[in-house]
Amino acid sequence: MPTTHAVEQDVFSIFDDLKQRVLGISDVTKPPEGFSFSFLPAGRPVNADDYAKPWTPDLTLDTGAGASTADPAVLNAIARRQRNLMNLSLMVDHKLQMNGxxxxxxxxxxxxxxxKVLLTGANAVPLPPINDPNLKAALDRATKLLVKPDPEDPESVVLTDSYLKYKDYMKKYFRAIQAYTAQYVAAMSNPITAQTWPVLGPTYKADVDGAMDDWVSFGKKDKIEEALNLLDAQGSDAATAMIASSKKIFDRYQVAAGMIAATIPYVQLFPTNWCDPAAGDDGWTTYTYDMAKARTETSAASKSWGGGGVKLGFWSFGARAKHSDSQVHEDFSSEGLSISFKYAVVDIERPWLNTILLNLSNWFVVGCKKNCISNGDANQQKPSDNEAFWLPAIPTQVIVVKDLVIKTQDAQRFAGSVKAGTSGGGSFGWGPFTIGGHYEHDSSKGTNSIEQVDGGLKIDGVQIIGWISQILPASPKVDSPNVP
Structure with missing residues (x-):
C-alpha cells in the first residue's frame, strides 16, 4: 500500500500539472503576472439544471407573442432562466478566502x-490645472483611446472598441499559451515525445508568437498600455469621470431577483454550456495521470502547496458534517492509481465591474488609508478593520472537470461504500475530486451518478475544482484626508 507521502505526491502532482496547464507555465513561459490559481478543498458537483441557459437581455426565447393564452411551458422556461441567472450570479459573487x-x-x-461600498466611498483628489499643453494633449488622447461617451448617457463613459479589442486579443494570447503548455506537459509525460520536444516545440511556439503579434498589431497593445500608464501617473480628471461612470454602470447591470424586492448583479459565463456534461468536448482538454509513469520531481510541488486542508487519498464525511470534518480511509488503497478527466477554463464576465478605476491615481476612499482595497500582493491577509473595502483579487475564470475516471486496485470495493454512504446524504472523494455526493439547491436535489468501469469508477457530471483570480493593483494610492 502506498505511504501517505506517496499519496500526497499523487495529489500535489495533479495540482501542479493543472496549474501549469491553465496558467500556461512551460519551458518558455513564466506564470502570468497578476494572476493566481487556487483549488477548492473538494470538488463542488454542479447540477446543470441550476445554471443552464440563464436569462439574458437579448430576448432570444420564443415567447409565443400574439397567442390568445399564455403557454405554461414558456412561462416556466422564462422563470427557470431567471432563477438560473440568480444562481449563477450568486455562485461567482463570493470573495474567495485563501488558507495560505x-x-x-x-x-x-x-x-x-x-x-458598491467602494464606489460609494470613492472621491477624486482635485489637481491644479495642467499648464503643459503637450501633457494635456497626451492625457486627452489617452482618455479617448480607453473610454468614450456612453451613447445612452452622455454624462457617463464606456470602454472604446480599441480597448475592448485589446482585452479580446489578450485573452487569445493567454489561450495560446495554455494550448502550448498542454502540448508541452503531454510531451513530457512520454520519453519518446519528450526526446523530440526540442524539434516539435517551436511549431507550437509559433502559435504563441502569432497570438502576441496579433495582440500588438490588431489589439494596439503598446498604445493601450502606454495610455494606461500615463493615466496611472496623472489622471485626476479621469478618476472623477471613472468614479461617476462606474456607479452608473454598476446600477445599470442590476436585475430583479424574482418576487423578492432585491436585485442581483448580471453576469455571464463563457462558454455558456459549461455546466452541461453532454454538450460535447469542444473547449475541453483531456488530462491523464498514471502513478506508475509519474515523474519523481514532486517534492517541490508538495512544498509549494503547503498541505493545509488538502485531502489525501480516499475520504468521506457524513450528511451533517462539514468538509473540514472529512475522514481519510486508509483501508482503501491507491495502489495502481490512474486518473483521467476532461477540464475546461470558463471565463466569468461581470459587465458592471470596471476595474480601470483601480489603475488611476489621485482618488481615495473616505475614511481609509491607501491600499485599503488591495496592496497588489498575491498573498494578502484579511485586514482587522475596513474589511468591507478589501478586495485583493477577483475570480475571472473557473476550472471545471467532467468524465472523471479513477482506477485503483480497491476502486470496486470503494464503489460499494460510496453508493451506501451517499444514500444517507454523505459525500466521498479522492484528493480534490468528489466521487459521490449530494448537491442541493432550492430547485433540485440529486447526486452525481457513479458507474463502475473496468478497474475503476466513472463519475458523471461536472464539478468545480478551482479558480483563476486576477490580483488587483495597489489601490487606492492616496490616503483619505484626516486619517491618522
Whole structure:
C-alpha cells in the first residue's frame, strides 16, 4: 500500500500539472503576472439544471407573442432562466478566502457588495490645472483611446472598441499559451515525445508568437498600455469621470431577483454550456495521470502547496458534517492509481465591474488609508478593520472537470461504500475530486451518478475544482484626508 507521502505526491502532482496547464507555465513561459490559481478543498458537483441557459437581455426565447393564452411551458422556461441567472450570479459573487496553501473556500462576503461600498466611498483628489499643453494633449488622447461617451448617457463613459479589442486579443494570447503548455506537459509525460520536444516545440511556439503579434498589431497593445500608464501617473480628471461612470454602470447591470424586492448583479459565463456534461468536448482538454509513469520531481510541488486542508487519498464525511470534518480511509488503497478527466477554463464576465478605476491615481476612499482595497500582493491577509473595502483579487475564470475516471486496485470495493454512504446524504472523494455526493439547491436535489468501469469508477457530471483570480493593483494610492 502506498505511504501517505506517496499519496500526497499523487495529489500535489495533479495540482501542479493543472496549474501549469491553465496558467500556461512551460519551458518558455513564466506564470502570468497578476494572476493566481487556487483549488477548492473538494470538488463542488454542479447540477446543470441550476445554471443552464440563464436569462439574458437579448430576448432570444420564443415567447409565443400574439397567442390568445399564455403557454405554461414558456412561462416556466422564462422563470427557470431567471432563477438560473440568480444562481449563477450568486455562485461567482463570493470573495474567495485563501488558507495560505493554494486552497480557497467561498466566503460570506460578496464581490458586488464590496464594489458598491467602494464606489460609494470613492472621491477624486482635485489637481491644479495642467499648464503643459503637450501633457494635456497626451492625457486627452489617452482618455479617448480607453473610454468614450456612453451613447445612452452622455454624462457617463464606456470602454472604446480599441480597448475592448485589446482585452479580446489578450485573452487569445493567454489561450495560446495554455494550448502550448498542454502540448508541452503531454510531451513530457512520454520519453519518446519528450526526446523530440526540442524539434516539435517551436511549431507550437509559433502559435504563441502569432497570438502576441496579433495582440500588438490588431489589439494596439503598446498604445493601450502606454495610455494606461500615463493615466496611472496623472489622471485626476479621469478618476472623477471613472468614479461617476462606474456607479452608473454598476446600477445599470442590476436585475430583479424574482418576487423578492432585491436585485442581483448580471453576469455571464463563457462558454455558456459549461455546466452541461453532454454538450460535447469542444473547449475541453483531456488530462491523464498514471502513478506508475509519474515523474519523481514532486517534492517541490508538495512544498509549494503547503498541505493545509488538502485531502489525501480516499475520504468521506457524513450528511451533517462539514468538509473540514472529512475522514481519510486508509483501508482503501491507491495502489495502481490512474486518473483521467476532461477540464475546461470558463471565463466569468461581470459587465458592471470596471476595474480601470483601480489603475488611476489621485482618488481615495473616505475614511481609509491607501491600499485599503488591495496592496497588489498575491498573498494578502484579511485586514482587522475596513474589511468591507478589501478586495485583493477577483475570480475571472473557473476550472471545471467532467468524465472523471479513477482506477485503483480497491476502486470496486470503494464503489460499494460510496453508493451506501451517499444514500444517507454523505459525500466521498479522492484528493480534490468528489466521487459521490449530494448537491442541493432550492430547485433540485440529486447526486452525481457513479458507474463502475473496468478497474475503476466513472463519475458523471461536472464539478468545480478551482479558480483563476486576477490580483488587483495597489489601490487606492492616496490616503483619505484626516486619517491618522
Amino acid at each position: 496553501s493554494g486552497l480557497v473556500e467561498p466566503g460570506a462576503s460578496k464581490i458586488s457588495e464590496t464594489w
